[in-house]
Amino acid sequence: MNLFAKPQSRLIKGCKANERPAQEGLYKLFYAEMLRICYRYLKSDQLANEALNIGFLKVFQNITLYEEQKGELGAWIRTIMVRTCIDMVRQETRFNDLKTELEDIDDVFVSPAILNKLYADDLLKQIRLLPHATQLVFNLSVLDGYTHKEIGEQLHISESTSRWHLSEAKKQLRTLLSPPNKSINSPTENIKKPK
CATH class of the missing domain: 1.10.10.10 (Winged helix-like DNA-binding domain superfamily/Winged helix DNA-binding domain)
Structure with a gap:
């Protein structure tokens, strides 16, 4: 039994209702883990913090699409953060398609x-x-x-x-x-x- 399931369910419902305390609670719950992910992908602390904020904005804008029965909330948020970091790296760097055998x-x-x-x-x-x-x-x-x-x-x-x-x-x-x-x-x- 997941001890965090009930509090997370309340946070999700609150976020879907656009309640600020629920959004703040969700942010605090996943802040450290998601910031570590952003630090791994981005070269500067400033970019990592920017990606974190953009990622959480996307989380709050799309929380109505999240379905608890389809997967764990942390994994869903993590996917959004990784994709946000990838988008930021794309903005910072252009990939050259190297022709390597x-x-x-x-x-x-x-x-x-x-x-x-x-x-x-x-x-x-x-x-x-x-x-x-x-x-x-x-x-x-x-x-x-x-x-x-x-x-x-x-x-x-x-x-x-x-x-x-x-x-x-x-x-x-x-x-x-x-x-x-x-x-x-x-x-x-x-x-x-x-x-």
């Missing part, structure tokens, strides 16, 4: 040991350093589980372009996350030998 794409392995060393915030900062298109494809594929076909349909790019961006993201992240190679001298190398 599948054989030319190297699948790059990022060591789990490297990923385990980083906290989520540190990893997010590294992901945000990727080019817009590459970051967007990485998030959709790795973090949200979309297929290359679905990514291509949403972003209006080919599947091979989606694969290229994912491969490029993995390469760049591996470089960003790899510790620098430092040659360590043995302690005796620095001791001067008598003549």
Whole structure:
């Protein structure tokens, strides 16, 4: 039994009736989770906050279309937020349909040991350093589980372009996350030998 079902039902009914307290309650309930999603997709905090507000505006404008029996409210709101972020990235970046053959794409392995060393915030900062298109494809594929076909349909790019961006993201992240190679001298190398 979902303990949040009853309060969410009341919030949904209130939002459908355009009641401000219900809208405020819904916003507060999903604020943190949806802001994290926006941070994942957009390069700046300002854009993430803008996407969050635009996304919630869309939620409130379309809440009458939401049907509780068809799916969980959080998933419905999350879909709106992801699509809002994609729209904002499209405005910020233009995708070039790269003609890449599948054989030319190297699948790059990022060591789990490297990923385990980083906290989520540190990893997010590294992901945000990727080019817009590459970051967007990485998030959709790795973090949200979309297929290359679905990514291509949403972003209006080919599947091979989606694969290229994912491969490029993995390469760049591996470089960003790899510790620098430092040659360590043995302690005796620095001791001067008598003549």
